Amino acid sequence: MQNTTTSSTLAKSGVRKTIDKDIGMDKSDALAFHAQLDSMRHLEDGWADGISYIPNKGKCETKAPSQTGLDWLAGALNSRYPEDLPKPYLYPTPEGGVQAEWTLGNNEIVFEIDIDSHSAYWLWFNRTSDDDDERELDLDDAKVWEWLVAEIRSKADA
Amino acid sequence: MNSDTLLLRQVHLSWISAGEVTSQAFRPSKKDAGQISVYDGDQIIPKAAWEHYTGVLKYLSVGVVAVTVSECVAQELPVAADPLPLFPQHVLIDFRGLSRKSLEKKARKLKEAANSRGWLFRTN
Numbered sequence: 001m002q003n004t005t006t007s008s009t010l011a012k013s014g015v016r017k018t019i020d021k022d023i024g025m026d027k028s029d030a031l032a033f034h035a036q037l038d039s040m041r042h043l044e045d046g047w048a049d050g051i052s053y054i055p056n057k058g059k060c061e062t063k064a065p066s067q068t069g070l071d072w073l074a075g076a077l078n079s080r081y082p083e084d085l086p087k088p089y090l091y092p093t094p095e096g097g098v099q100a101e102w103t104l105g106n107n108e109i110v111f112e113i114d115i116d117s118h119s120a121y122w123l124w125f126n127r128t129s130d131d132d133d134e135r136e137l138d139l140d141d142a143k144v145w146e147w148l149v150a151e152i153r154s155k156a157d158a
Numbered sequence: 159m160n161s162d163t164l165l166l167r168q169v170h171l172s173w174i175s176a177g178e179v180t181s182q183a184f185r186p187s188k189k190d191a192g193q194i195s196v197y198d199g200d201q202i203i204p205k206a207a208w209e210h211y212t213g214v215l216k217y218l219s220v221g222v223v224a225v226t227v228s229e230c231v232a233q234e235l236p237v238a239a240d241p242l243p244l245f246p247q248h249v250l251i252d253f254r255g256l257s258r259k260s261l262e263k264k265a266r267k268l269k270e271a272a273n274s275r276g277w278l279f280r281t282n
Binding site (some may be wrong): 031036039043047048049061062064089090091092093094095099101108112121123125126132134 | 172173175176178180181182187188189218219258259262263266267270271
């Protein structure tokens with residue numbers, strides 16, 4: 001039985017081209033939106049599938065984030081997210097979205113973004129009090145971004 | 159397994175950003191039918207689990223983190239051995255029946271527990 005990962009599997013996952021974000025980079029550079037989002041651009045459908053994925057057979061369980069979706073998110077973050085706010089960690093989701101995560105003191109925030117429909121799920125909770133807030137958001141609404149920025153600022157300052 | 163058994167979880171490279179592992183590594187995605195797969199750390203060491211995951215199951219992983227059975231129980235997440243022909247050390251952590259909010263909160267707490275333990279195995 002083969003024990004090596006095929007080059008096609010590596011390419012599909014983007015491993016060869018992915019910046020190793022956690023070794024050798026200054027953390028502020030690593031958290032820059034373009035660095036985090038660019039590292040997802042080489043993912044292909046099936047990026048987290050294993051032996052069950054058969055290339056070109058149509059059935060894959062994980063979806064790569066779309067280039068247009070990543071472009072949209074990069075533009076939205078660069079124009080609407082102030083430089084002075086703590087940046088989130090950004091990750092691809094198996095559904096083809098992007099998940100943003102913040103830990104701000106005792107505050108945990110998970111923000112799952114559908115980068116194609118521009119909708120998002122927001123969850124904040126406090127680890128100590130267990131207070132929480134969850135909501136669905138429309139990121140095409142400028143007021144939603146204003147609210148988001150205010151929320152991050154208040155949690156960061158708490 | 160007992161309460162101190164380490165449940166070994168594989169981490170895909172894309173689930174690390176600036177050194178931080180996403181909480182997605184500790185919760186089921188929509189395709190997972192409400193459960194996540196881990197290795198029984200009493201039956202296999204982290205490096206061997208990584209070798210099995212990448213070499214036999216053909217998944218991609220850059221390392222292994224872990225939570226204990228008791229940490230799952232503290233989050234009211236059932237843990238059950240589920241041996242498979244190609245995967246005898248297979249264990250499931252069960253998130254079925256939870257609301258999205260509850261699932262995310264428990265995943266964040268498992269992530270915190272795993273973070274405090276650090277990487278048990280990491281590739282270069």
